Every structure is written in structure tokens, then in C-alpha cells.
Amino acid sequence: MALKERIGTVVSDKMDKTVVVAVINRYPHPTYKKIVSKTTRYKAHDPENSCAMGDRVKIKETRPLSAHKRWAIEEILNKTIKNKEDKK
Structure with a gap:
């Protein structure tokens, strides 16, 4: 079985050695065919x-x-540019 891979954005980096990554999955609704977005963290x-927050x-x-x-x-993939004025 192949290992799964996902691409997402870091939404939280407050834990030690752990980040929360939000992955957006877009798919058409089965009946109405509108594109629906589902976010999984x-x-x-x-x-x-x-x-850091905002990194792709x-x-x-x-393993668990x-x-x-x-x-x-x-x-x-993409680093977020940190701004010194944002920390004030």
C-alpha cells in the first residue's frame, strides 16, 4: 500500500514538534454539481x-x-515571510 500525501497550509504551530495542517478538498456535489470545498485538519x-503559520x-x-x-x-513548499511589525 502506498503512503498517502497531501498538500496544505499550516494553520497552527503552537505545539512542540507538531503543526496543524489544513488541507482543502474540492469536489462537485453529486446532485447539484456545484463545487464544494471541504477542509480537513x-x-x-x-x-x-x-x-510557521501560513507555510505551504x-x-x-x-505510523501513529x-x-x-x-x-x-x-x-x-512555500515559506511565509515573517514581518517584525506583526509581532508588536
Whole structure:
């Protein structure tokens, strides 16, 4: 069985070595054919704490690392530019 991969955006990085990644899945509604968006949030392992909020990342499926963590950061696709004035 191949490991699953997802691309999403980091929405929370407040935990140690863990980030929450939101993945948006778009699909047509079966009856009305309107494009519907569904957001799924995955907790992913980030061993170096290198991800920040807003980063676009690729996550891959892994063995269970905790009660809710079954994904790991594979690579960071786009880094968010941090602004010093935002922290004030």
C-alpha cells in the first residue's frame, strides 16, 4: 500500500514538534454539481519546529506518533515571510 500525501497550509504551530495542517478538498456535489470545498485538519510531526503559520507544506502518512498524530512534514513548499511589525 502506498503512503498517502497531501498538500496544505499550516494553520497552527503552537505545539512542540507538531503543526496543524489544513488541507482543502474540492469536489462537485453529486446532485447539484456545484463545487464544494471541504477542509480537513491534520496534526503533523515537525521534528525541527521549522514550520510557521501560513507555510505551504507537503505531508505524508506515517505510523501513529501519538493519539492524534499520523502525518509527518515531508517538505516545505512555500515559506511565509515573517514581518517584525506583526509581532508588536
